[in-house]
Amino acid sequence: MANQSSSYPILCASFNQDNSCFVIGTRDGFQIFDSNTGKLLYERAVGAFIIVEMLFSTSLLAIVGAGEQPSLSPRRLALFNTTTGTALRELNFLTSVVAVRLNRKRLVVVLQDRTYIYDVNTVGILDTIDTVPNPKGICAFSPSSDGCFLALPASTTKGTVLVYNVMELHSHCEIDAHRSPLAAIVLSSNGMFIATASEHGTIIRVHLVSDASKSYSFRRGTYSSTIFSLSFGPSLQLPDILAASSSSGSVHVFSPGIAVNQRSKRSNSFLGAVLPDSVNDVLDPAHHIVLHDATPAGVKSYAVIRKVDKDPKRAIISIITFNGYFQEYNLSINEQNEASWSLEREFNLLMVKSMP
Numbered sequence: 001m002a003n004q005s006s007s008y009p010i011l012c013a014s015f016n017q018d019n020s021c022f023v024i025g026t027r028d029g030f031q032i033f034d035s036n037t038g039k040l041l042y043e044r045a046v047g048a049f050i051i052v053e054m055l056f057s058t059s060l061l062a063i064v065g066a067g068e069q070p071s072l073s074p075r076r077l078a079l080f081n082t083t084t085g086t087a088l089r090e091l092n093f094l095t096s097v098v099a100v101r102l103n104r105k106r107l108v109v110v111l112q113d114r115t116y117i118y119d120v121n122t123v124g125i126l127d128t129i130d131t132v133p134n135p136k137g138i139c140a141f142s143p144s145s146d147g148c149f150l151a152l153p154a155s156t157t158k159g160t161v162l163v164y165n166v167m168e169l170h171s172h173c174e175i176d177a178h179r180s181p182l183a184a185i186v187l188s189s190n191g192m193f194i195a196t197a198s199e200h201g202t203i204i205r206v207h208l209v210s211d212a213s214k215s216y217s218f219r220r221g222t223y224s225s226t227i228f229s230l231s232f233g234p235s236l237q238l239p240d241i242l243a244a245s246s247s248s249g250s251v252h253v254f255s256p257g258i259a260v261n262q263r264s265k266r267s268n269s270f271l272g273a274v275l276p277d278s279v280n281d282v283l284d285p286a287h288h289i290v291l292h293d294a295t296p297a298g299v300k301s302y303a304v305i306r307k308v309d310k311d312p313k314r315a316i317i318s319i320i321t322f323n324g325y326f327q328e329y330n331l332s333i334n335e336q337n338e339a340s341w342s343l344e345r346e347f348n349l350l351m352v353k354s355m356p
Helices: none
Strands: 010-015 021-026 030-034 040-044 049-054 060-065 076-081 086-092 097-102 106-111 114-119 125-130 149-153 159-165 170-178 182-187 193-198 203-208 213-219 227-232 242-246 251-254 289-291 301-310 313-321 325-333 339-348
Touching: 010 049, 010 301, 010 313, 021 049, 021 313, 030 049, 049 097, 060 097, 076 097, 114 149, 149 182, 159 182, 159 193, 170 193, 170 203, 182 227, 193 227, 203 242, 213 251, 242 301, 251 313, 289 325
Parallel strands: 227 301
Antiparallel strands: 010 021, 021 030, 030 040, 049 060, 060 076, 076 086, 097 106, 106 114, 114 125, 149 159, 159 170, 182 193, 193 203, 203 213, 227 242, 242 251, 251 289, 301 313, 313 325, 325 339
16 A cells, blocks of 8 residues: 655555565665564665565565655566565566555556556566556455456546456456445455445445445445545455444444344354344444544554454454554454454554664
8 A cells, every 4th residue: 555645654555465464665665564573574775665565475575666766766666585685577667656466476567557467477477457547556456366356446437346357367347336436445365355435435335256246335434534445354255344444543344244134144253243134234334343543533544454253253453554653453242242442552663673
């Protein structure tokens, strides 16, 4: 997630594909942290970066400079090896790179009006997708090789999503998700579901990727708010929960599992016991869990559901704020089906020093 504003010390932030590590880019360089301990694992101070993406916990990074010095052009993508401290390959483009995604087989490079698909091992180009103007680099990518999809905006006037099969190299479907343009997209890790939010930020919709059918709609609130991030909980099947961070400073948690009327299925979902049976009730703003004032209002944030436990019912949600902080909250559901939040960790990312 890159920062479009220059007012924050953090220019970009992202978790790796299994959320075990995260990386931030600043005006000085980039830093890799262990998600579980907060330990600084690697840092490189060579200038400003607007994109830094990890490949799981390997030594390979995809990095793009902020353009504040000639050697770090925003039109150049470097595949960087943290072990040797050198670039393995560089790819140069005519316009700025606005997003990068990768897994063990594919490298996706998003420009403002074109997206390139590469073989990550040979860095050979496999396909080119012409897109609508996408200056914010809005996209989603499922890292699973079995259900590997890429999602991109397909319209500048409404919330239509293009879903592209990255392994088979063809367009899979288009989804008309919202009436207004998209602000955020996320795919579940297995590529089964896609969640979207529009620029209004009041409704979050979840579609089944296989047939582009709408599965769930959740109301975040009545008033408009910018959705900064969406995150599915880790799951091999139906994700138990979906989290959204927004410009209001709140973190909202919904459960896709509640939209089934069979109580036996609903009781197995993370929030099923405290949320309603019917799909219609899902649109009631009272029927989801909100952590108010999790972050300062208006400050860009990136929230990820790192872990979900069903017995006891507990979720760990990590938040990076672009003013320089890491927070981790524990969301618990007790035997009386009451939800509670607790702040487990908080520290200033800009003050962490590497181990000698």
